[in-house]
Amino acid sequence: MESKLPYRQNAMAIIDEVNPMDAFDPKLANVLIVDDQEYNISLLERILKRAGFRHIHSTMDPHEIQQLLSTIAPDIVLLDLHMPGMDGLEALKLIREQMGEEQYLPVLMLTADITPEAKQHGLQAGVNDFLTKPYDRTEVVLRMNNLLRTRHLHLQLQQHNNMLEARVRERTEELEQAKLEILQLLGRAAEYRDDMTGQHTQRVGKLSGLIAARLGFSDHRIQLIEMAAPLHDIGKIGISDEILLKPGRFEPEEFEYMKTHTKIGASILEGSAFAVLKLAGIIAESHHEKWDGSGYPRGLKAEEIPIEARIVALADFFDALTHERPYKKAWSPDEAISEVQRQRGIHFDPKLVDVMLQLFHLNEIPLRDEEAS
Missing domain, CATH: 1.10.3210.10 (Hypothetical protein af1432)
Structure with missing residues (x-):
């Protein structure tokens, strides 16, 4: 049965319907690793599997990123900064263009270059965080979990916004219908x-x-x-x-x-x-x-x-x-x-x-x- 709460109460009820942290399990995330070195990919895969991650995908060719974004729908991308043919910043630009501004897809940049200039360029390009080579296993998992938690919250907020927009459209349609009926009834009253x-x-x-x-x-x-x-x-x-x-x-x-x-x-x-x-x-x-x-x-x-x-x-x-x-x-x-x-x-x-x-x-x-x- 449709709620008879005032609109503001209905809106707040929608927000309360889903706990933003409900069902959050980073180990179920789709992870995409992009690195031109097979050794680096193998190392990250071992770290993540030991931490319980189940859905790990990888490629040594950054030109495959756009196709993989569509086929595996990653929740996070681990992207090497220095790669031949297409470096990490160029690859990141393709990711942001394909995903659009409204989609939050965290990108964790993999690099041995820890200079301030490198980090500044990465942040300007839209990098969310950095993993410095050689990797610390605990740091890898913690940084990924933090970014995945942020993505989960973003998706929950997006879902709430969609629900609210649907309710607003519904109420607007109801008001338009009511207005039309009132006009018709006024006309009939005279007629x-x-x-x-x-x-x-x-x-x-x-x-x-x-x-x-x-x-x-x-x-x-x-x-x-x-x-x-x-x-x-x-x-x-x-x-x-x-x-x-x-x-x-x-x-x-x-x-x-x-x-x-x-x-x-x-x-x-x-x-x-x-x-x-x-x-x-x-x-x-x-x-x-x-x-x-x-x-x-x-x-x-x-x-x-x-x-x-x-x-x-x-x-x-x-x-x-x-x-x-x-x-x-x-x-x-x-x-x-x-x-x-x-x-x-x-x-x-x-x-x-x-x-x-x-x-x-x-x-x-x-x-x-x-x-x-």
Whole structure:
């Protein structure tokens, strides 16, 4: 069962799930020895086997390192500094390039050169520690154990970070889903006033997204429009049932009152810090503006009308025509698209009408309630 702890407590619980030192056994590590002298390799193998290490690999050719990194996945590399053809520092550069910055693979440099310059060059190249020839058996084991313990802690921390990132992604997805559902419910709250199916808002959102996609909008912008469009008529919450549910045509004063739902909607959504609600407010206020300037509430004309409001206006108009309302019967899709064509350049942006016609002829317009779900 999923934990109901607050997020911070959940995060701390994840960290406590695994003790970073649990199951740590350096003897199980994959060890890679790279040295051009067979005697040195044999000596190190004997030291490590006597100390209990079980997985020891070696090569006298530093050019094989990159392949061995992939095949044996070493936990530590014992790397000779002075080798013909490719010295230890060149080999170390290949290791770091292949492993990347995020992977911690300790490298123990083998050298008889104990000068400060040699150690400085090694540390600058990314050496983690040094083993000086001739080897002291105890020192070999202790230095390896220390580096392997650090690697183990790094891997545990990486695992914890991955788990935390997964939880963050999960919570983010949940919040996004909750936000979407809240927006849908707000849209339905208004729409149930005059559409008992509550699906009009979802169809308008879907159709608005299809139009935006045809216009070449980005995926993010399309998503915002689809989420904001269902709130276009949220201002109906402030309109009385006597007017909203009236069958037949409005009297002039009733229509003026009905027009206020655009301002009411904008007022409800005003002041939000969220992009989707800001856009919803713009759409709520302007989706009854007309291309020729005869719309309301401000009489905006042509491209003065925000493009998102123009899109939703067209989607809303077509869907309202093709579905029954208390004051009208449903039109057939052919009748509705003919009316859309007739309103090209009058009510609607000509470019959007052309896009709508393309969608209609491709049978991509949602016409039934189940298509909007």
